[in-house]
Amino acid sequence: MKLFKSTHNFGYEWSLVSAANWQKYPNENCPHVRHVDVLNRKLDPETGVLITERLLTVEQNVPRIILKLLGTDETQYVREISTIDPRKKTLTMQSVNITTSHLLTIEEETTYYEHPEDKKQTQMSQQATVSAGSLLSRWSNMVEDFSLNRFKHNAAVGREGFCKVLERFVVMAEPQPTKESF
Amino acid sequence: MSSSVGAHCTELKQKYDTCFNKWYSEKFLKGDTTPECEDLFKDYRACVMITLKEKGIDKLLAESRKETQFPSASSGDEEAGPNSA
Numbered sequence: 699m700k701l702f703k704s705t706h707n708f709g710y711e712w713s714l715v716s717a718a719n720w721q722k723y724p725n726e727n728c729p730h731v732r733h734v735d736v737l738n739r740k741l742d743p744e745t746g747v748l749i750t751e752r753l754l755t756v757e758q759n760v761p762r763i764i765l766k767l768l769g770t771d772e773t774q775y776v777r778e779i780s781t782i783d784p785r786k787k788t789l790t791m792q793s794v795n796i797t798t799s800h801l802l803t804i805e806e807e808t809t810y811y812e813h814p815e816d817k818k819q820t821q822m823s824q825q826a827t828v829s830a831g832s833l834l835s836r837w838s839n840m841v842e843d844f845s846l847n848r849f850k851h852n853a854a855v856g857r858e859g860f861c862k863v864l865e866r867f868v869v870m871a872e873p874q875p876t877k878e879s880f
Numbered sequence: 881m882s883s884s885v886g887a888h889c890t891e892l893k894q895k896y897d898t899c900f901n902k903w904y905s906e907k908f909l910k911g912d913t914t915p916e917c918e919d920l921f922k923d924y925r926a927c928v929m930i931t932l933k934e935k936g937i938d939k940l941l942a943e944s945r946k947e948t949q950f951p952s953a954s955s956g957d958e959e960a961g962p963n964s965a
Contacts, residue, residue: 700953717905723882734882735893735928736900737941738950739921745915751950753937755885776939777944784909794948796940 699829700846706857708820712787712866714813715820718860718867719780719789719810723754727859730758730852747783754793764844767837768798773825802830804845824853884924886931892924 708715733755740749762879765771777792789810793801806826813819828845830838843850884893899917907914931939 713905713909713930716910717901720901720904721881732883733885735884735886736896736921737925737928740951741908741913741915746908746911746913748908749951753932753941754883775940777941779948779950784911792948794944796937796944799940801946 699825700842702826702828702846702853703824703851705821705823708810708822708861708864709814709818710868711818712789712820713784715810715864716782716784716787716789718864722843722856722860722863722869725859725863727855727862728852730756732757736742744785748784749779750780750782752778752780754778758848760848761844764841767834767841768801770798774798800831801833802828802841802845803812804849805827806849822857826853831872884931885935885937886928889924889927889931892920892927896920896924928931 710718722728723734731754732734735753735755736750737753738749740753742745742749754775754783756774757772757776762773773794774797774849776792777796780789780791782789792806794805804826805823808822808824810820810822826849828842828849830840830841830845830877834841881894881897883890896917898918903916907916929938932941
């Protein structure tokens, strides 16, 4: 099993970050995320908590040996459940692959929350576990290493892409002084 | 805006997304929990469900939901709501 953990600051307040999250894809840094679908949504009228289940369709180049070991092609599906608490100002997303899950599991949990010392900023903490099952036997370490590196790359481009989405979001959210279109 | 896994569902999806994003920023974040966009979601979701079945993704989801259910009822309410898996 391999672990990944990171934290990051965004210089935008939590409300904006949580709204921009829904528009993170598509972005030019993350061409691997091809489709995003909302499967379920539930809003608790008392707590105001919004829970969403989504399906992400991902297509990425994968070395042939890994495709053969996993018995798959380059399309992967990821199931994500996110919970937004607008009063506590937290957005937590848990995702797991649902393709090849009997051989390899990549679980990720990302939380966006108001920076404890600066309300104008948002912190993100992300952690993931990559574990290849025993069916892969002597290949499991190699598959885990590959998956972890791929995850780190995707996490980094994901952040960069999200930064650009946030920048555009701020521009669009500002009152426009003239009628020029972008 | 992102596209749907079912190409012919993308238009329905984007109509729903537009409604949802507006509601999210203008109502939800301001404490208004009156749900909106439900009809649009129903139409879009119905379309996606067909695609999920065609591609066999429904079976993959069912496996995953056995381990982690999507919450289907509010606290104390045991009935399966319209959003249950």
